[in-house]
Structures are given as C-alpha cells and as structure tokens.
Amino acid sequence: MAEPTPELLTKSFELGYTYTRSTGPVIGHFLSELREGRIVGTRTSDGRVLVPAAEYDPVSAEALTEFVNVGDEGVVTTWSWVVDPISHHLMQKPFAFALIQLDGADVAMLHMVDAGSESAMRSGMRVRARWAAERRGSITDIICFEPT
C-alpha cells in the first residue's frame, strides 16, 4: 500500500504584547524639552554634545549629567530619498531620511526632511525643525525638517 502523502500546513499568526517604558531622568528631560519645543543634548567627558541626549558617555562610560541646549536648525550630513513611501512611513509623500547635525551638536541624528523633491536635497544643506502644533514629549514632536 502506498504511503499517504503528508499534508504540509502553514498558518500565519500575530504576536502582540503591551509594554511600559520608563525613560529615566536623562531621556525623560530630552523628551519633556521636546514638548516645550526645545532640543537638548548632553555633554560628554571630551566636551562633545550628543543629540539626542544620551545617558552614558560612549567613550568614558561615565554618566552624563550636563544638559546643553542646541538649535532647532542644522545641517544635513547625508541622506536617502524615499521615492514611494509605504503606509508605515511617518510621511505620506516623497521625503528624505537624513542625518542632521543641529547647531551646537557634535553628532548627527536621524530624522526626516520634507524637501519637496530629490533635486532639492544635498549634503550640507541647512534645515529647520517643523514642530507639531500639539506636542506630547516624543521625537515625533518634530514632524520633520524642512529646508531653510
């Protein structure tokens, strides 16, 4: 008698959990300042200013306690154009993911630039934060950056 052919099964499933996140005092201050429309970084042992604020020094490992206000304008150091955003993207029109070094900061942070078209983008361009009207203490309180 022939062996029965085993049926091969596949089934999709979703896995989801809810979490709480405790920011601690450093990240908490960074986020609550965003709510006020200000951007702060932390100063490292070698004098550099990290934005977003970091809790610990990446070089010396010391706890970082000195907050430094930085500008909401800065320079695009490099970028990647998103031609056709998908539904998960925060911007629903073509935009750039960009590394932006804010005035007074020594490192660039990742955010988005709404430049209208790829031809308007270049490394070294100046951009300014577009703030949300209602801010909640989140990095998305900055909707995106736009060319100055």
Add this chain to the structure above:
Amino acid sequence: MGNRVAVVGIGQTKHKSKHKDVSIAGLVRQAAERALEDAGCTWKDIDALILGKAPDMFEGVVMPELYLTDALGGNGKPVLRVHTAGSVGGSTAVVAANYVQSGAFRRVLTVSFEKQSESNATWALSPRMPFVPHVNAGAGGFFAPYMRLYMERYGVPAHIGCMVAVKDRLNALKNPYAHLQIPDISLEMVQQSPMLWEPIRFLESCPSSDGACALVLADEQHAARSPNPPAWILGTSTRADGSMYAGKDNIHPASLIACAKDVYSKAGITDPRRQIDVAELYVPFSWYEPMYLETLGLCGEGEGWKLVESGVTALDGDVPINASGGVLSSNPIGASGMLRFGEAALQVRGMAGAHQVEGARLAIGHAFGGAHSYYAMWAVSADKP
C-alpha cells in the same frame, strides 16, 4: 579546567516591583557600578562585557546588549549576549568564567537584568501559537502538576512547601537587597494565602521584580590585586534538555543530575552534604527546594522534604539554602540566576552581611530556565584551587 578564575566584584540593585525612576540602562548601571567598586576596577580595566537576560519579548527591547553598550562601557570591546531563558543569569556567569579560564579575557564584567514592570513576563512566556491549543497556564501552571507528583510519589505533607516559603522570607529580612520584606511572615500566613496554581499558594511563589546583578571575574594575577577577598570558581557547568520528551523525569531531571555531577567532579566534591557549606538554588516555587536537594545529591531520593522539615536548610541549619531569601524573595528573571551565583560567591568571601553563613568556605550557585530546559551551576570556594 584552564586558568584560575575568581569572582572579585559583586553588585546588585535593590529588587522591587517597579523601578520607575530609572531606565533599563540606569537599572543595570547601578549593579555594574557596585560590582566595579567592589572589584576596585574602573570601566577601562574591563576586557569584555558579557550580558544575559531572559527573552527579548519580556521588555520588548530587541538586542538589549546593543542598547546597553554605552551604559556598561562596552564600546570598542567584545560585547556578547547569552540566551538561556530563566537560567540565563547563571549560564552568563559560566560563559564569563569560561572566557577567563580560556585566557581570552583577563577581567570580564558580566551583567544580567530584568525590568518586569515594563512588561508582562508570564504571558510573554506562553505566546499563542498556531497548531497548538493555548492553555493559558502561565509559568506556575506548567510546574504545578509536578509538585503534586512529588508529593504523591514520596508521601510528602503539604506544609513542607509552606515551610520553605517562610524560611526564605525570614532570610530575606536579613538581606537589604531582597524584594519581599514580610516581617510577620508565618506558616499560617502562607497556608492562608490564596491558591494560585493548585497546589502552589500565592506565598509559595516568587514575586515579579525589577533588578540587576553584575559580577567582575578576574584571572589569578588580577584576583591577587583585588581589594576584597576573591571567590575562586572551582567548577562550572551548563546543560540543556527538551522540556517534555517521553521518559523525562521533571522531578529529578537527568540534565540537572549531569550538570551537578560535572560541577562536583571539577570542584572535587564527593560528599555534597558534608562539603557544601551553603547553596543558592533557583527556587521560584517553594517545592523546588526539596526536589533540588535530592537531584543535587544533598540527600537521597524522596528525602529532601525531611531536610526542610528538620531545619537543615534554614540559615542556622547545616546546609543553609538560599540564605539571601532566594528567588522566592526577589525575581528579576534574567538576573535571578546570576544572583544565586553571586550570593554563593558573597558567602565564601564572607561579605554577605546579616545573612552570612558563618565559616562558609564552599558554596554552590544553581539556576534553571525554560520548562526545566536549561541548567547552570558553579561551585565557589574561599580557598584557591
């Protein structure tokens, strides 16, 4: 066996249900700083960072070892992560020890943590999966039937589990880091606590804790220079096992018997009951204490409960178990195994404070994880091997 290795620094947080004041990084940092201070080390002195925690789903931080690199001084150094479910704190310490024994690293910082307040670990342990009925048993629900099996197989009276629960909470009162502090703990209180996973009562179960533990392990040369007494690691072992295969004995798992034999052989332990001065065993539900006494060869099969009943495992008994209060008093899951290993080391260093077992020279630390799927152990001594 390789090069000699010792525990020269131990740090832990106060364990409690919610550390809302700090981020996960801030939490592990407290333990790491205390371990470095105990070891007389700075961040620069550390060759490698070895991190352990329970599954990422517990806090929803994917790759926590990367997130924690800054906080633990890991930039530019080897940073490794160990995964073995609830036993991970123990197996992480074993991995760290083995690296020093191999000569690859000379001083290692090993850290483990859990911030249970950021999640719901019980349900992250039992996700809803396709093709399998979701029984919603939770952690205790899986183990509860084996408690009954143990009681029925050996005719164990029901108050034994309650006695362990009382003993560990009395010990916790002497440990300022322990989560549960129940000054009026009594047999009646445990017996009257709600039935959680029958036959396990609420007070026979571990709490959910936020906490972290860190150890600094050093080779012989650095151990000789450390400011506080070292705990020499005589032997380490880990074993893994399927959780529900045919023929598995979940009361005396073969993988744990093998793990203990391996450690005892490396450490020269031939008579565990006589030679071991104090043991820190991973007991999240009180019934595991008598079961582990048997599996670890501290007594014969079916006799563990008699040791509990006669007070042998109490702080003033001849083999105190969980002098720190154990997992029953603090359970930051990923750190719980390392806490057992660290508390064993604290005892032989004579640094356990109010829960110090006088004259402790040889101690064992033990951890289990998964559904009796992972084991880790080490033996530590005040005397250099």
